[in-house]
Amino acid sequence: MGGNRLYRALSTALLATASGLVRAAEEELSEFVPYEKIVPREIEDPAAGFDHLWYEVMVDITIIGVVFALLALYFLYRYRRRSEDEEGSQKPLSRLNIIGWALIPAFVFMADDFFLSANGWQLYDLYRRVPENSLEVKLESAMWTWDYTYPNGVKTYNELRVPAGQPVVLRMTSRDTIHSHFIPDFRIKEDSMPGRVTYLWFYPKEPGEHVVSCAEYCGQLHSRMYGKVIVMPREEFDAWYQAEADKQNIKLTKLGD
Amino acid sequence: MSNHAEVHAHEHGPILTPWPLVISIGILTMIPLAFMFNFVYHNPFAAILSMGIGIPLCIMGVIGWVREAIGGDELSQGLGFGAMGWFILAEALIFLPGFATYWVLRLSAVDWPPPGSVDMPKLMPAIMTVVLVSSSLTIHRAEGLLEAGSIAGFRKWLAATMLLGLTFLLMSVYEWNHLFHEGFTIDTNVFSSSFFSLTGLHGSHVFVGLGMFLGMLVPAMAGRVNKTYVRAGSLYWHFVDIIWFFVVSQMYYW
Amino acid sequence: MSTLKEWIFTTDHKKVGLLYLIGSLAAFAVAGMSALMMRAELTSMGPTITDNPGDYNTWLYFHGAAMILGFQIPALTGFLANYLVPLQIGAKDVAFPRINALSVWLFYMGIILALLTFVVPDPPDVMWTGYPPYSTITFGNTALYTFTVLLLGFASILGGVNFLTTIAFMRAPGLGWNKLNMFTWCTFAAFILQLIFVPVLGTAVTLISLDKYLGTHFFDPSTGGDVLIYQNLFWFYSHPAVYVILLPFIGIVFDIIATFARNRIFNYKAAVYGGIGGIVLLAGEVWVHHLYVTGMPDWIRVGQMVTTLLISIPVGLLFISLVGTLYKGSISFETPMLYALAVVFLMLIGGLTGIPLAIVSLTLHVSDTYYIPGHFHYVMAVAGTFAIFGGIYYLFPKFSGRMYNEFLGKLGFWITFVGVNVIFFPMMIVGVVVGMPRRYWDYSQFPAAEPYHHWMTAGAGMIAIGFTIVLANWIYGLVAGPKAPGNPWGSRSLEWTTTSPPLDHGNWEEVPKIEEGWGPYEYGTGKA
Numbered sequence A: 001m002g003g004n005r006l007y008r009a010l011s012t013a014l015l016a017t018a019s020g021l022v023r024a025a026e027e028e029l030s031e032f033v034p035y036e037k038i039v040p041r042e043i044e045d046p047a048a049g050f051d052h053l054w055y056e057v058m059v060d061i062t063i064i065g066v067v068f069a070l071l072a073l074y075f076l077y078r079y080r081r082r083s084e085d086e087e088g089s090q091k092p093l094s095r096l097n098i099i100g101w102a103l104i105p106a107f108v109f110m111a112d113d114f115f116l117s118a119n120g121w122q123l124y125d126l127y128r129r130v131p132e133n134s135l136e137v138k139l140e141s142a143m144w145t146w147d148y149t150y151p152n153g154v155k156t157y158n159e160l161r162v163p164a165g166q167p168v169v170l171r172m173t174s175r176d177t178i179h180s181h182f183i184p185d186f187r188i189k190e191d192s193m194p195g196r197v198t199y200l201w202f203y204p205k206e207p208g209e210h211v212v213s214c215a216e217y218c219g220q221l222h223s224r225m226y227g228k229v230i231v232m233p234r235e236e237f238d239a240w241y242q243a244e245a246d247k248q249n250i251k252l253t254k255l256g257d
Numbered sequence B: 001m002s003n004h005a006e007v008h009a010h011e012h013g014p015i016l017t018p019w020p021l022v023i024s025i026g027i028l029t030m031i032p033l034a035f036m037f038n039f040v041y042h043n044p045f046a047a048i049l050s051m052g053i054g055i056p057l058c059i060m061g062v063i064g065w066v067r068e069a070i071g072g073d074e075l076s077q078g079l080g081f082g083a084m085g086w087f088i089l090a091e092a093l094i095f096l097p098g099f100a101t102y103w104v105l106r107l108s109a110v111d112w113p114p115p116g117s118v119d120m121p122k123l124m125p126a127i128m129t130v131v132l133v134s135s136s137l138t139i140h141r142a143e144g145l146l147e148a149g150s151i152a153g154f155r156k157w158l159a160a161t162m163l164l165g166l167t168f169l170l171m172s173v174y175e176w177n178h179l180f181h182e183g184f185t186i187d188t189n190v191f192s193s194s195f196f197s198l199t200g201l202h203g204s205h206v207f208v209g210l211g212m213f214l215g216m217l218v219p220a221m222a223g224r225v226n227k228t229y230v231r232a233g234s235l236y237w238h239f240v241d242i243i244w245f246f247v248v249s250q251m252y253y254w
Numbered sequence C: 001m002s003t004l005k006e007w008i009f010t011t012d013h014k015k016v017g018l019l020y021l022i023g024s025l026a027a028f029a030v031a032g033m034s035a036l037m038m039r040a041e042l043t044s045m046g047p048t049i050t051d052n053p054g055d056y057n058t059w060l061y062f063h064g065a066a067m068i069l070g071f072q073i074p075a076l077t078g079f080l081a082n083y084l085v086p087l088q089i090g091a092k093d094v095a096f097p098r099i100n101a102l103s104v105w106l107f108y109m110g111i112i113l114a115l116l117t118f119v120v121p122d123p124p125d126v127m128w129t130g131y132p133p134y135s136t137i138t139f140g141n142t143a144l145y146t147f148t149v150l151l152l153g154f155a156s157i158l159g160g161v162n163f164l165t166t167i168a169f170m171r172a173p174g175l176g177w178n179k180l181n182m183f184t185w186c187t188f189a190a191f192i193l194q195l196i197f198v199p200v201l202g203t204a205v206t207l208i209s210l211d212k213y214l215g216t217h218f219f220d221p222s223t224g225g226d227v228l229i230y231q232n233l234f235w236f237y238s239h240p241a242v243y244v245i246l247l248p249f250i251g252i253v254f255d256i257i258a259t260f261a262r263n264r265i266f267n268y269k270a271a272v273y274g275g276i277g278g279i280v281l282l283a284g285e286v287w288v289h290h291l292y293v294t295g296m297p298d299w300i301r302v303g304q305m306v307t308t309l310l311i312s313i314p315v316g317l318l319f320i321s322l323v324g325t326l327y328k329g330s331i332s333f334e335t336p337m338l339y340a341l342a343v344v345f346l347m348l349i350g351g352l353t354g355i356p357l358a359i360v361s362l363t364l365h366v367s368d369t370y371y372i373p374g375h376f377h378y379v380m381a382v383a384g385t386f387a388i389f390g391g392i393y394y395l396f397p398k399f400s401g402r403m404y405n406e407f408l409g410k411l412g413f414w415i416t417f418v419g420v421n422v423i424f425f426p427m428m429i430v431g432v433v434v435g436m437p438r439r440y441w442d443y444s445q446f447p448a449a450e451p452y453h454h455w456m457t458a459g460a461g462m463i464a465i466g467f468t469i470v471l472a473n474w475i476y477g478l479v480a481g482p483k484a485p486g487n488p489w490g491s492r493s494l495e496w497t498t499t500s501p502p503l504d505h506g507n508w509e510e511v512p513k514i515e516e517g518w519g520p521y522e523y524g525t526g527k528a
């Protein structure tokens, strides 16, 4: 590789890195808001963002993997040994090439890393920024049950009923060991543990049923620690909520929003 | 194997030694098995039995090892000092997480000291510090005398160092005992947990250091000294001394 | 043959290495059997071969702990390092042969403790991660876990002190740092990591036993303790530990590939200083990627997402050198080479599937699902084991003076190679697509996972057959293999210039002299 071409390649790589950095800084840094400062805006569903980013990352790593694998396979075929005493004929690299072959790939990889970080961070923002009008449910986990407490005091066990169309935020803690509230369908989990309060939120749009499973090893019956998220149409939910409150002898405070 | 191998082996003398195996078995029975018998399966008798096997094995192993190796085997001649440097790096990183845990617990605590704590004595730790620092100086002096070729002087100052180290340990025991009587034990609260774990960890290092010195003193009585070993041992002792500054400042005076 | 006494009282680095090999393969076999039991249990939903979840948890505990601490780390930094490093640097032995013997016997004591799992009442059931508060309240024997880790860790620290000193000070005259074999470099780096990080693990596991048995309160929130401290300490070691595995196995793969391609390492300096050096520098700053779904503060999760992704740069440089070494080579495909090449492909899959894991928002879904075992079995279990097996085949003529059977070698390789993909690829799919969590004895709530589990169990059966062939081949080679030539692969590297097997004590008649133009990878220069 001639010197000039090397420098051109280097500067291209540098540019790519820089643009990755700038993207990270510009779009993400300015948008990153800690949980406390909720900005009202249209609810963006992190689950959809997950599927999108997952797909992008899969394409990204598949390309990288295939490039390396094909190159290796080609070399294996092209340079297979033809006679017993044949030896390889690679020459030592010049100083320029040593540096070039280290820095250029490094910058290309770094550019990809920053690109991925930027996207990951953006999505992470969605995951951590709870929409304002969420239904807030308290969760206390224990070996081996999920105990939910609604704003009006209604309690349920292993069954979280929520209205369709309203985001739900769980404030979680644990009575004994660490557990992890995992709802595969909403692409979200977060640990709950004694002595700390953690949170997660998700956005149930359509009525339906979803599995909740424990995703942190918590003892012998870890695999038997599961429940359901039941998403109900708004009116049905309200009716259930009220009936349940009456049943559990709770003075009804008006529902959330 | 070929003739060559035998001739060769004869020249250098293959090192065959039972002591590493003996020490390993000793460690296994003395600590893990004994601990488990006592604390997990609540069988103190078996625990004592297990230690009764392990402790003699360890002592035998160390004595045998020192006797074999004190003349210095050709390979490690002179490298012991550098190796001790690597080992001290590892040792420092045993203490660091202990301190880190203590700092996290302390800095995130609502009120400190937590309920159940007692007023930490101030005088005793100061005396202990003086004792330990002087022992660092005496071992330095012993080393210097050894360099100058005086084995007798080396012996004297080494013995002084050991005396100081022993004094330090006895004072720790006194100190612990005193705290126990005030109702401050390892399971009182997070502070006591950190306090006894860290001072205990440090004390065990003093103990090991004394063991190393014993391994120098006994052959030195017969006039045999391995200089690399002495330099490494004294480096270790200085390290134990420095760690004490952290322990004492964090535990007693903060 | 040497007498039994010469084996158990030995301080010779080659014998110590082989002792490490025997011990670690024993751990591998037992941990592999536990894996087969687990696979049998998971074949169908609900209880299959045991209706006691405790059995499953014990198998899984033993499998994870023994495979990492009892098999891979000792096989790589015990067997391969002991056998190869002194030979590759032209030394007569390691710096402290007696301490070396102490290391290997402490390792055996650790293995004995680990195996007690199957003997004692209330075996440990804390998984290889041992998270409190569960590990401090379980009826299981957490002390056994603590002491197993402590003994194996202590053996590692002593090994580290020994090898760092050996490599730094005992190289043959004229053997500069830039002429070291890749494997020696990688061992050097791995032991630096061990020395820095093992003590942290030791402290962490000690604290849980103190909490459980002596009543301290480090991890007990009701009295001011904090459960997350342990996880931070644990992963502060256990992430670097994966590079303690990765580095030596990539190192041996480099040596094998250079030998069988009879070629120089492509961009040796970038691989050593950028690749290995970069990994050592970054290894300690990424542990939080194992705590993405705990309550860690957001800023640190995002920060360590970036550092974790940056690890792809040094590893990528190593890959460029690996693939580049094939360029203009003269490649032949004996069994060790097949294993080494397979490592490149499997490690590509395993490493690249770590990339989505590093991205914090994606981990929120896949963490603690079967995607994770999928990722790490590829990158560690399979790539690491293949590198170890390749290394054993590569050194087979060296340490036994005999040849294994080439046909059986290739047969065993292909069966296991297909088998591992059949078991570990579906694992990743079932993790993301179905959301099947790991460490489950029963997965009745995920019926969609069952077909995948059929495949995985079938794959595990294939691996068992494949490994049986491999084992049979080695036994055949040891007992009845044809005599091996001194340098069957035509390697230029120092370890092949001595006799096979090398002299019992001291390796060489005379310590080799390193000439000006010599290097372990100087092929194609005409000189033989």
Ligand code: HEA
Pocket (backbone or CB within 6 Å): A064, A068, A108, A109, A110, A112, A113, C129, C242, C243, C245, C246, C289, C290, C292, C308, C309, C311, C312, C313, C315, C316, C317, C319, C347, C348, C350, C351, C352, C354, C355, C357, C358, C359, C363, C366, C367, C368, C372, C375, C376, C379, C380, C384
């Ligand atoms: C040898 C072992 C090994 C190795 C080398 C790795 C390597 C990597 N691992 Fe893995 N990992 C484990 C063993 C290993 N891991 C284990 C055992 C666990 C689970 C522990 C448990 O919970 O029980 C785990 C878990 C684990 C997690 C936690 C998941 C969770 O529990 O939620 C994460 C998250 O970030 C992760 C990421 C990575 C990354 C980014 C790498 C990187 O180092 C990979 C780098 C390699 C490449 C990227 C491929 C080659 C590079 C190129 C071709 C260059 C170009 C590429 C790009 C620009 C992207 N791993």
Ligand code: HEA
Pocket (backbone or CB within 6 Å): C028, C029, C030, C031, C032, C033, C035, C036, C038, C039, C060, C061, C063, C064, C065, C067, C068, C072, C127, C128, C129, C373, C377, C380, C381, C382, C384, C385, C423, C437, C438, C439, C440, C441, C456, C460, C463, C464, C465, C467, C468, C471
């Ligand atoms: C280096 C590490 C390593 C290796 C090599 C393996 C190898 C294997 N692993 Fe392992 N695995 C881990 C490290 C490793 N694993 C870790 C760290 C975990 C996580 C633990 C945790 O969650 O805490 C895990 C978890 C894990 C799980 C997840 C369980 C769960 O989360 O519930 C499963 C499930 O299938 C599994 C399967 C297997 C199988 C089938 C093999 C096979 O490749 C094994 C094949 C080996 C043999 C079959 C034995 C050798 C054979 C012979 C000597 C020949 C003679 C024998 C016969 C004829 C039988 N492993």
Ligand code: CUA
Pocket (backbone or CB within 6 Å): A144, A178, A179, A180, A214, A215, A216, A217, A218, A219, A222, A223, A225
């Ligand atoms: Cu709760 Cu696992």
Ligand SMILES: [Cu+2]
Pocket (backbone or CB within 6 Å): C238, C239, C242, C287, C289, C290
């Ligand atoms: Cu990691």
